[in-house]
Amino acid sequence: MDDRKPDRRAFVPLQAADLSSRSDLTGTVFVVDDDPAVREALEVLVSVSGYPVQSFAHAEEFLASPDLNEPGCLILDLRMPGMNGLELQRELLRRHNPLPIIVLSAHADLSAAVQSMRAGAVDFIQKPFSGMELMDRVREALRLNAEWRAALQERELIESRLALLTTREREVLNMMVDGVPTKVIARRLGSSFYTVQNQRSSILRKLKADSVVNLVGMLLKLRQDPRGIAGRQLPPP
Known part of the structure; x- marks a missing residue:
């Protein structure tokens, strides 16, 4: 693979006519x-579009940033000395970092595009590109980031409520979501019907669920990866 840096003069700067009104999306680019x-060109483009921007010359410098876990998105070049773009993606995936990644490339490198998407990139854009095109992708990435963060917060809330359950309530919960009737749960646990009924009521109250169906929906959310990349394999080095 040719590791030489491509000619960056292919970058097309933002034109005045490309500027569009900023939405209510927030986050650092x-x-x-x-x-x-x-x-420098990307800093100007993002700034005039109304978004805060931070730029880094090296992946290692970015990973050391105290703002790494703040809302936003990442515009990433693949070919860099030291830790390259794909290696940075692997590291962010390992850390479960929720930043959506827009990968830049000067070549229509299908192999690199596939590896980048497998490593969690949400977009792959080829140079040259217009400022409007890139900012459209940025706004979509910020929208995704807001959705992911909301989903992660909801998961954390559900997990905090689950932590309130006693060991016996967790046993009852597991059978509830499997559709086991209350009488059968009581028989399996050697408890009375009314004891299990009270435990069911306590579970629903602690989890703030108004029905067993609602409860099952909550637990399913814990199994979902908000970024849609659960189960993906890391690309080989």
């Missing part, structure tokens, strides 16, 4: 690219 000219 992080840029990781070792080419100072590209970083």
Whole structure:
């Protein structure tokens, strides 16, 4: 594979006519690219579009940022000295970082695109590109980030409520979601019907669920990856 940096003059700057009104989406746009000219151009593009931007020359510098877990998205170049873009993606995936990643490439490299998407990238854009095109992708990435973070917060809330259950209530819960009738649960646990009924009521109250169907829906959310990348294999190094 040719590791030489492509000609960055292919970057098409933002034109005045490309500017569109900013939506209510919030978040910082992080840029990781070792080419100072590209970083500067992207900083200007993002800033005039109304979003805060932070740029980094190296992946290692970005990983050391205290703002790494803040809301936003990442514009990432694949070919960099040291830790390259794909290696950075692997590291962010390992850390379960929720930043959506927009990968930049100067070549229509299908193999790199596939590996990037497998490593969690939400978009792959080829140079040259217009400012409007890139900012449309940025806004979509920020929208995804807001959705992911909301889903993660909901999962954390459900997990905190589950932590309130006693060991016996967890046993009852497992059988409830499997559709086991109350009488059968009582027989399996050696408890009375009314004891299990009270435990069911306590479970619903602690989890703030108004029905068993609602309860099952909550537990299913814990099994879902908000980013839609659960179960993916890390690309080989």
